[in-house]
Amino acid sequence: MVLLSVQDLTIHYKVASGWVRAVENVSIDVDSKETLGLVGESGSGKTTLAYAITQLLPKNAYVKGGKIIYQGKDLLKLSMKDDGTLDIFNEEIRKIRWKDISMIFQAALNAFNPVYKVGDQIIEAIMAHKDIEYEDARKEVERLYEFVGIPKDRIDNYPHEYSGGMKQRAMIAMALALSPRLVLADEPTTALDVITQDRILLEIQNLQKETGISMILITHDVSVVAEVSNKVAVMYAGKIVEKGSTVEVFKHYAHPYTEGLMASFPTIVGEKRRLASIPGSPPDLVNPPKGCRFHPRCPYAKDICMEQEPPLIEISPGHFTACHFARELYGGK
Numbered sequence: 001m002v003l004l005s006v007q008d009l010t011i012h013y014k015v016a017s018g019w020v021r022a023v024e025n026v027s028i029d030v031d032s033k034e035t036l037g038l039v040g041e042s043g044s045g046k047t048t049l050a051y052a053i054t055q056l057l058p059k060n061a062y063v064k065g066g067k068i069i070y071q072g073k074d075l076l077k078l079s080m081k082d083d084g085t086l087d088i089f090n091e092e093i094r095k096i097r098w099k100d101i102s103m104i105f106q107a108a109l110n111a112f113n114p115v116y117k118v119g120d121q122i123i124e125a126i127m128a129h130k131d132i133e134y135e136d137a138r139k140e141v142e143r144l145y146e147f148v149g150i151p152k153d154r155i156d157n158y159p160h161e162y163s164g165g166m167k168q169r170a171m172i173a174m175a176l177a178l179s180p181r182l183v184l185a186d187e188p189t190t191a192l193d194v195i196t197q198d199r200i201l202l203e204i205q206n207l208q209k210e211t212g213i214s215m216i217l218i219t220h221d222v223s224v225v226a227e228v229s230n231k232v233a234v235m236y237a238g239k240i241v242e243k244g245s246t247v248e249v250f251k252h253y254a255h256p257y258t259e260g261l262m263a264s265f266p267t268i269v270g271e272k273r274r275l276a277s278i279p280g281s282p283p284d285l286v287n288p289p290k291g292c293r294f295h296p297r298c299p300y301a302k303d304i305c306m307e308q309e310p311p312l313i314e315i316s317p318g319h320f321t322a323c324h325f326a327r328e329l330y331g332g333k
């Protein structure tokens with residue numbers, strides 16, 4: 001069953017030099033109990049997409065089109081103002097945010113207010129949404145701490161008394177506090193050391209199995225997606241360039257950018273070592289390249305790539321890719 005369906009979503013940021021075309025014509029579906037991995041280099045629009053779904057976009061973000069349908073309701077219809085900006089304080093959206101859709105932020109290490117005890121901040125979030133006494137909310141936090149692996153006596157510590165890994169776990173506890181149906185985890189382990197990263201990822205996996213929660217896991221590391229998600233969407237320069245089941249996309253990728261990402265993270269085939277990254281860097285999204293946005297970096301680019309934008313085609317059942325030479329790349333493996 002489809003829990004969340006993002007359809008043809010376009011989000012631009014207004015800046016002094018024009019419009020940053022951060023998310024363009026993006027469509028993704030998340031079913032109940034599934035994990036979608038959203039991958040792409042820094043600057044590809046992943047966080048913008050996540051903020052659109054949780055309706056936490058900054059003030060200079062404008063929705064230029066599309067729908068975000070959660071359980072049959074278009075969230076944008078509830079929150080979008082006439083000019084395309086979002087009313088992030090909309091009552092109905094506030095009811096859905098955290099309780100239905102919650103988020104583990106990229107900047108989790110600074111997400112807690114330094115002057116309040118961490119446990120109290122989670123207790124307060126629970127009490128704000130549920131009709132529940134302090135003592136009962138505290139018991140829930142104890143249970144959540146146990147679940148994410150933080151000793152209970154840490155509830156009364158302040159953020160600065162937590163290690164980075166512990167803060168990240170507390171953020172996960174916070175995201176789970178109201179038993180949401182969908183959790184968006186934006187680079188949940190990027191700021192942590194490798195050992196803590198692995199542990200937290202394992203916990204996220206267990207959590208998904210035990211609770212049956214749906215997740216969108218955002219990362220620039222394709223090896224993480226290979227471990228954790230059953231579906232994957234690859235983003236480049238504001239667009240989805242490839243999507244499908246993780247097994248199919250990783251085995252039979254048909255987009256040169258996906259190929260490049262895979263070559264940068266060979267952990268999929270075992271070794272924990274970073275290889276050469278894709279040459280060049282992502283484009284300026286105020287003036288993205290004409291045709292295929294990846295063409296200036298693409299080893300297979302031909303004239304057509306500079307002129308025409310490749311459509312997203314279904315190369316095999318449920319596997320979509322946007323490359324003029326997708327069939328050659330697909331067939332070559």
Ligand SMILES: Nc1ncnc2c1ncn2[C@@H]1O[C@H](COP(=O)(O)OP(=O)(O)O)[C@@H](O)[C@H]1O
Nearest residue numbers: 013020022041042043044045046047048058285
């Ligand atoms: N508030 C903002 N104002 C203007 N541009 C922004 C803002 N936030 C992000 N961007 C730009 O939007 C693009 C996508 O960014 P982002 O969604 O953060 O990508 P990712 O999470 O994949 O790194 C980038 O070019 C980034 O510089």
Ligand SMILES: [Mg+2]
Nearest residue numbers: 046047048106
């Ligand atoms: Mg980001």
